[in-house]
Amino acid sequence: MAEPLLLIAAGGTGGHMFPAQALAETMVARGWRVKLSTDARGARYAGGFPSVVPVEQVASATFSRGGAAAKLGAPFVIAGGIIGAVAGMMRDKPTVVVGFGGYPTIPALAAAVILRRPRMIHEQNGVLGRVNAAFASRVDRLACGTWPTDLPPGVAGEHVGNPVRAAVLERAGAAYIPPGEYPMSLLVIGGSQGARVLSDLVPAAVAALPETLRERLRVSHQARDEDAARVVETYATAGVRAEVQPFFTDIPRRLSEAQLVISRSGASSVADISVIGRPSILIPFAAATGDHQTANARGLVQAGAAVMLPESALDAAKLSRDIAAILSDPVRAETMARAALAQGRPDATDRLAGLVETLARKMP
Numbered sequence: 001m002a003e004p005l006l007l008i009a010a011g012g013t014g015g016h017m018f019p020a021q022a023l024a025e026t027m028v029a030r031g032w033r034v035k036l037s038t039d040a041r042g043a044r045y046a047g048g049f050p051s052v053v054p055v056e057q058v059a060s061a062t063f064s065r066g067g068a069a070a071k072l073g074a075p076f077v078i079a080g081g082i083i084g085a086v087a088g089m090m091r092d093k094p095t096v097v098v099g100f101g102g103y104p105t106i107p108a109l110a111a112a113v114i115l116r117r118p119r120m121i122h123e124q125n126g127v128l129g130r131v132n133a134a135f136a137s138r139v140d141r142l143a144c145g146t147w148p149t150d151l152p153p154g155v156a157g158e159h160v161g162n163p164v165r166a167a168v169l170e171r172a173g174a175a176y177i178p179p180g181e182y183p184m185s186l187l188v189i190g191g192s193q194g195a196r197v198l199s200d201l202v203p204a205a206v207a208a209l210p211e212t213l214r215e216r217l218r219v220s221h222q223a224r225d226e227d228a229a230r231v232v233e234t235y236a237t238a239g240v241r242a243e244v245q246p247f248f249t250d251i252p253r254r255l256s257e258a259q260l261v262i263s264r265s266g267a268s269s270v271a272d273i274s275v276i277g278r279p280s281i282l283i284p285f286a287a288a289t290g291d292h293q294t295a296n297a298r299g300l301v302q303a304g305a306a307v308m309l310p311e312s313a314l315d316a317a318k319l320s321r322d323i324a325a326i327l328s329d330p331v332r333a334e335t336m337a338r339a340a341l342a343q344g345r346p347d348a349t350d351r352l353a354g355l356v357e358t359l360a361r362k363m364p
């Protein structure tokens with residue numbers, strides 16, 4: 001008998017593609033054949049998938065970007081995509097279909113509904129994205145990366161967690177050194193694109209810290225290129241040692257060395273902070289769809305692992321007080337670190353793979 005086939009459908013952002021890649025790697029290792037369905041944007045990330053995974057490109061269609069013509073044409077592009085996906089699915093007969101969110105997942109999920117193939121969704125955020133919400137009641141399983149996740153009435157989700165990178169897993173639960181009378185590390189990250197608000201507020205907040213704290217601080221600050229010069233200058237004027245980069249490629253190490261993390265609450269950032277287990281101040285991106293970054297932060301906040309500061313009510317003075325409160329209280333910082341670790345799901349990929357295999361076993 002041929003190996004079972006998993007069809008993975010994922011949209012064009014890193015936020016959807018990275019967890020999809022983690023599942024692909026695990027299923028290939030478990031002896032499955034895997035196929036990826038994505039659009040041109042997503043295909044840019046396909047190089048990270050195992051080389052045995054063929055990529056089927058669907059036409060991009062979105063209602064949220066582009067001009068009026070693109071939006072008017074989107075239903076036709078999607079309908080064409082569904083017809084193509086039905087034909088492909090009749091030929092390939094995938095054992096299971098998994099969608100990771102984004103418009104490019106519509107053809108594969110719709111074809112799976114039409115042809116009654118076993119199907120599931122993985123939602124990374126604490127609020128369902130538009131496409132995942134549309135299919136939530138039409139799939140066999142709904143796996144959630146964030147917990148709790150806001151779900152429509154009558155829809156049940158299962159918490160599996162968000163897959164994290166192998167380099168993060170290597171430092172899962174690394175020993176935490178609480179703040180003290182020695183050099184301390186503060187990590188400031190804004191997600192894959194960086195975040196201007198953190199460059200506006202954090203250096204000024206750090207500059208306003210009591211001198212005894214300031215002189216012991218070592219800051220790693222992710223700043224967009226256009227913001228870097230003023231960030232560097234504010235830290236230098238305050239006499240604070242800081243390393244400023246547009247993207248740190250060694251985040252797992254910096255996270256594990258940090259006494260405190262200040263971050264946006266994108267799904268993977270929250271997952272990384274939890275799996276390694278560090279105290280954090282989270283500043284959700286207010287314009288995210290359905291305010292999902294606030295929902296992403298909720299689990300850590302409710303567990304006492306993080307302080308959430310909404311951007312609308314935030315200034316450098318308030319942020320400075322919150323940083324000082326955590327860095328001056330090693331017992332609290334250590335409790336927060338432990339609470340973060342308890343929220344981590346280092347086994348997220350395995351749990352997701354387990355759900356796929358359970359669905360496959362239910363096949364007639």
Ligand SMILES: CC(=O)N[C@H]1[C@@H](OP(=O)(O)OP(=O)(O)OC[C@H]2O[C@@H](n3ccc(=O)[nH]c3=O)[C@H](O)[C@@H]2O)O[C@H](CO)[C@@H](O)[C@@H]1O
Nearest residue numbers: 015124189191192193222247248251266267268269272288
């Ligand atoms: C602005 C926006 O809409 N962002 C969305 C985007 O997040 P976005 O892709 O910005 O952010 P995520 O937090 O999900 O992932 C960022 C990843 O980059 C890493 N990192 C960060 C900084 C750095 O210097 N180096 C580094 O390696 C983080 O540790 C993390 O692993 O997709 C996520 C998943 O759907 C959503 O939750 C976010 O709301």
